[in-house]
Amino acid sequence: MTVGFVQDTPPDPIRFAYWVPNVSGGLVISKIPQRTSWDADYNRRLAQIAEESGFDYALTQIRFTAGYGAEYQHESVAFSHALLAATSRLKVIAALLPGPWHPTLAAKQIATISQLTNGRIAVNIVSGWFSGEFRAIGEPWLDHDERYRRSxxxxRSLRGIWTQDNFTFRGDFYRYTDYTLKPKPxxxxxxxxxxxxxxxARDMAARVSDWYFTNGNTPENIRAxxxxxxxxxAETGNRPRIGVNAFVIARxxxxxxxxxxxxxxxxxxxDAVKAFGHEVKNAGKASPEGEGNWAKSSFNxxxxxxxxxxxxxxxxxxxxAERILALKDAGxxxxxxxxxxxxxxxxYFGTHVIPRVRALEAARESRAEAA
Known part of the structure; x- marks a missing residue:
């Protein structure tokens, strides 16, 4: 029987992040007119608006080839640094794709940005779902579980380089001998x-990750x-926190x-939606359990x-705001x-939704203290 997670202390306020539109086409595979832009000036101003509105994080995307409505893409690490330079509190999460990135380069890039921004950089390790992208750039396409073993x-390499001197590691994909990086983050x-x-993916998160992102879902499925x-x-002593994807239409x-x-x-x-669905569902079917993130996703x-x-x-x-509290209740x-x-x-979200969420959280905490 699965036992639900029980908070032993009052939960922290739920945090908010936004997807950085550093690729063209926005965040929907739709020809609907959008005022969103992938260019740098738009995104610098967006980062400032998000910071002023109460957002904690911004997540840059990594794409190497055009497809599914995303014809143009800015590289994630350089773009993350540009957003950090335009803000003072926002933390930016740079997407990294093992294969094109080696942990040695990634560790040094991120450590330098961390030094330059007082620790406001984070990373999102993307194991990869788009085989055509890997073939196009001449990178080997590993089997599903091998991609997660590499990730x-x-x-482990990033964390070792960032925390140890004379770091030594013997893996199947990466090896280090007495390697010291200075300055560290x-x-x-x-x-x-x-x-x-x-x-x-879930087992990797349980062992080594600080945060686990899940696709959008109902509170019941997120709880599971x-x-x-x-x-x-619990078996490893790690305690990853959970981020849930959502598309917001607040009116x-x-x-x-x-x-x-x-x-x-x-x-x-x-055509683009069907092609995207074909690619991601095939990636999921390649897993031993034959099911991935988008296995039960409809066209819509x-x-x-x-x-x-x-x-x-x-x-x-x-x-x-009520539905966000339900997500928080789900973990x-x-x-x-x-x-x-x-x-x-x-x-609009910062003006009208976040204050309502904070008021609901405060009311709930007050009731708990009075009980």
Whole structure:
């Protein structure tokens, strides 16, 4: 029988992150008109708006080839540094893809950025789902679980380089002998994020990651993932926190919000959605359990890359705030959010949703203290 995770102390306030649109096409595979831009000036201003609005993190994306509506892409680490230079508190999570990146280079890049920004850089280790991308750039495409074994060695290498002098490691993918990196990252040490729903992904998170990102889902299904990961993590002493993907459509009325969702889906690029679905579902089928992140995603779900519609943060600010509390109750520590028109919708979220979430959290804590 699975036992639900029990908080032994009052939970921290839920944190908020946003997907950085550093690739063209926004965060939906749709031809709906968008005011979101992938360019640097737009994203610098967006980072400032997010910081002013109460967001804690921004997550840059890594893509090497065009596809699925994303014709142009800025590289994630350099772009993360540009956003950090434009802000003072926001932490930026740079996506790294083992294979194209070697941990030696990644460790040095991130340590330098950490020193330059007082520790505001983090990393998201992406194990890879797009075989065509690897073939296009001449990188070997490993079997599903081998990709996660490599990612785990990548994480162990990063952490070892960042915390030890004379670091020695003997893995199947990476090897080090008495390697010392100086300067090491500033305090705090860069947090390590990862995603994935397969058994290999969850087990890796339980062993070595600070944060685990899950695709959008219902609170009930998120709870099942949280319980599974934390039960596994208890065996190792690790305690990964959980981030949940969601696409937000916050409007003054639920009817307005639902109409926007319908318009996004009606304007979906069917060929691109089907191609994306084919690629990601094949990647999941290659896992030993034959199921990955997008195994149960419908066409409509796949219009948003990471099943963000499933989380149902679509409606009025009050409705969305209540649903965010339900995610927190399910074990989520962070909501990773995407929007249609990023700048104005991030500002709206900060003005109308985050204060409602904080008020609900405060009221709940007051009731708990009075009980």
């Amino acid at each position: 785990e060695e990548f994480i 500033a305090d705090p040490l860069p947090e390590i994020f990862q995603g994935g729903s397969s058994r290999a 993932q949280v319980d599974d990961i934390r039960a596994k993590a 003054d009325t639920e009817e307005e919000a639902r109409a926007v969702l319908q318009e996004i889906i009606e304007n979906a690029d069917p 779900d796949l219009v948003q890359y990471n099943d963000g519609f499933k989380t149902n943060l679509i409606g009025t600010p009050d409705q969305i 989520a520590d962070l909501a990773l959010l995407a929007f249609l028109h990023f700048q104005e919708e991030v500002a």
